[in-house]
Amino acid sequence: xxxxxxxxxxxxxxxxxxxxxxxxxxxxxxxxxxxxxxxxxxxxxxxxxxxxxxxxxxxxxxxxxxxxxxxxxxxxxxxxxxxxxxxxxxxxxxxxxxxxxxxxxxxxxxxxxxxxxxxxxxxxxxxxxxxxxxxxxxxxxxxxxxxxxxxxxxxxxxxxxxxxxxxxxxxxxxxxxxxxxxxxxxxxxxxxxxxxxxxxxxxxxxxxxxxxxxxxxxxxxxxxxxxxxxxxxxxxxxxxxxxxxxxxxxxxxxxxxxxxxxxxxxxxxxxxxxxxxxxxxxxxxxxxxxxxxxxxxxxxxxxxxxxxxxxxxxxxxxxxxxxxxxxxxxxxxxxxxxxxxxxxxxxxxxxxxxxxxxxxxxxxxxxxxxxxxxxxxxxxxxxxxxxxxxxxxxxxxxxxxxxxxxxxxxxxxxxxxxxxxxxxxxxxxxxxxxxxxxxxxxxxxxxxxxxxxxxxxxxxxxxxxx
Numbered sequence: 001x002x003x004x005x006x007x008x009x010x011x012x013x014x015x016x017x018x019x020x021x022x023x024x025x026x027x028x029x030x031x032x033x034x035x036x037x038x039x040x041x042x043x044x045x046x047x048x049x050x051x052x053x054x055x056x057x058x059x060x061x062x063x064x065x066x067x068x069x070x071x072x073x074x075x076x077x078x079x080x081x082x083x084x085x086x087x088x089x090x091x092x093x094x095x096x097x098x099x100x101x102x103x104x105x106x107x108x109x110x111x112x113x114x115x116x117x118x119x120x121x122x123x124x125x126x127x128x129x130x131x132x133x134x135x136x137x138x139x140x141x142x143x144x145x146x147x148x149x150x151x152x153x154x155x156x157x158x159x160x161x162x163x164x165x166x167x168x169x170x171x172x173x174x175x176x177x178x179x180x181x182x183x184x185x186x187x188x189x190x191x192x193x194x195x196x197x198x199x200x201x202x203x204x205x206x207x208x209x210x211x212x213x214x215x216x217x218x219x220x221x222x223x224x225x226x227x228x229x230x231x232x233x234x235x236x237x238x239x240x241x242x243x244x245x246x247x248x249x250x251x252x253x254x255x256x257x258x259x260x261x262x263x264x265x266x267x268x269x270x271x272x273x274x275x276x277x278x279x280x281x282x283x284x285x286x287x288x289x290x291x292x293x294x295x296x297x298x299x300x301x302x303x304x305x306x307x308x309x310x311x312x313x314x315x316x317x318x319x320x321x322x323x324x325x326x327x328x329x330x331x332x333x334x335x336x337x338x339x340x341x342x343x344x345x346x347x348x349x350x351x352x353x354x355x356x357x358x359x360x361x362x363x364x365x366x367x368x369x370x371x372x373x374x375x376x377x378x379x380x381x382x383x384x385x386x387x388x389x390x391x392x393x394x395x396x397x398x399x400x401x402x403x404x405x406x407x408x409x410x411x412x413x414x415x416x417x418x419x420x421x422x423x424x425x426x427x428x429x430x431x432x433x434x435x436x437x438x439x440x441x442x443x444x445x446x447x448x449x450x451x452x453x454x455x456x457x458x459x460x461x462x463x464x465x466x
Contacts, residue, residue: 059304059455062322064361065332066354067283067311067343068255070377073438074332075290075308076278080441081448082294082304087274094277095270096217099224100153100187101256101281102265103146106231108184109244109251109259113234114140116243132239139234143227149220156213157187157282182247183343184254186283221268228266235259253336253381256281279439286310287318299456313344316357323366327458330373331358332438335413336381338395349395358417363424371458373451374417374433380440382406410435 021029061078063071080087113119119133234240244251251257256279258265265276272280287309294302307322309315337350358374361367383406386392392409393399402408414433421431432454434447 058302059328060326061304061306061455062326062329063306063308063332064319064329064357065311066334066350066357068337069311069332069334069354070375070438071308071311071332072282072284073255073278074330074375074377074444075306077438077441077444077448078304078306079290079292080274080278081445082296083292085295086293087277091272091274091277094272094280096153096157097187097282098256098258098265098272098276098280099221100150100157102258102262103150103153103224104187105184105251105254105257105259106143106234107146107150108182109235109240110140110143110146112182112247112249113240113243116247118243119239132237136234136237136239139230139237142230143234145223146227149223152216152220154187156217182249184251187256187281224266225268228262231259231262231266235262253384255279275439275441278441284308284310286315287322313342320364320366323364323370326367326370328373328455329361329367329370330375331361332375332377333358333413333417334378335376335410336378336385338382338392339385339390351396355416355420359420359424362421363426365426368426368429371429371454372421372431373454374421374431375438376410376414376417376433376435377438379406379410379435380437382409 018025063075065071076087113136119136251259258276258279261276264270287307290306290308292304292306294300294304307326309319309322333354334350337354340350342348342350342353361372386404386406386409392404393402399409399412402412414435418431418433421429432451434451436444436447438444
């Protein structure tokens with residue numbers, strides 16, 4: 001133990017009294033016991049002091065919100081903003097995740113398109129239509145090797161029990177009769193699995209033997225690069241876009257979407273950029289504790305601990321375990337989800353579920369002294385939906401005759417969230433709301449700079465420094 005001088009002759013707990021002990025031996029034994037006790041007390045005292053020091057120097061943030069609200073994306077923004085060197089050093093580990101995100105969306109789109117009725121050969125169709133359909137069918141066939149690539153990378157990242165992980169994450173309560181459009185499958189990993197360590201082989205010497213999974217990873221990358229031009233032709237084909245639009249499938253609004261960046265991402269020399277990493281999607285099953293060692297000049301070496309807990313219904317029961325000793329709660333509200341429903345229960349609107357979650361947090365007495373940072377996220381997707389003609393009032397009738405414009409809708413929702421906070425908080429408390437698009441790293445960095453002082457002041461006040 002640093003800073004504590006040990007008496008190597010001291011023994012604690014003390015031995016039993018030996019038989020036929022002389023007076024001199026008894027005095028020596030008592031002195032030895034006292035020295036051992038002093039040493040033990042000194043060690044305990046130093047451990048307490050170190051714990052208190054860590055508590056005072058560490059900022060604890062709880063990141064809450066329903067599944068797919070943008071919690072993991074915001075966490076990566078925190079990491080990028082406060083520890084850019086560590087973030088960059090880890091970016092290569094995200095490459096297989098990004099590639100798998102891309103391949104899964106390709107295979108999903110191919111499956112949707114190839115099963116569409118309009119693509120089947122028909123004698124009644126025009127010659128031009130038949131030629132277009134033939135072209136799409138050929139592209140679907142040429143992209144079929146990506147199915148094996150998806151299976152390989154899924155096993156590589158999620159492990160052999162990936163199917164069980166995905167089933168557990170979805171609660172097994174998905175309503176198969178839902179009228180909601182189908183979605184591309186997620187990439188699932190268990191919390192604490194340390195999947196980022198999969199890329200450590202990159203630091204091995206050239207002479208070191210390569211594990212089989214590394215060889216397979218490189219083969220997958222070659223296949224993806226070879227399919228790049230066909231992926232681009234498929235995704236840009238008017239027939240494909242028409243089928244996706246008719247089925248109301250908006251892949252661009254889904255997390256981990258990279259189909260507009262195929263040429264760059266499928267290249268043999270591809271290296272993930274910070275924006276790529278922030279946009280990448282991996283679904284972690286279970287809560288995770290992240291330690292960010294700050295690299296900023298003012299707080300260099302200080303630690304921010306961020307708890308990212310699962311947002312699906314089955315994982316919300318553990319939230320209360322993290323309420324103790326937290327300085328700030330950040331809540332992610334995906335305001336673009338007004339026309340979507342929970343994966344776990346297709347009868348529950350996602351916006352209504354988010355508002356109920358917010359109400360429960362605001363009324364929780366365990367958090368009555370904790371300040372809230374509210375992020376109304378996915379403003380970009382909200383804007384795209386409104387531009388596409390979706391009527392907000394069709395899903396939120398209380399909006400009534402207000403303009404069907406993103407800025408007015410965002411302002412309305414902001415007032416709703418603020419009203420719930422005032423109405424249900426046990427006592428007067430500060431809430432810091434922000435409208436954001438979490439995948440916009442530059443705009444989000446400016447917001448993080450604004451809230452940094454709020455977080456630090458709250459952490460300092462909790463330690464009675466101010």
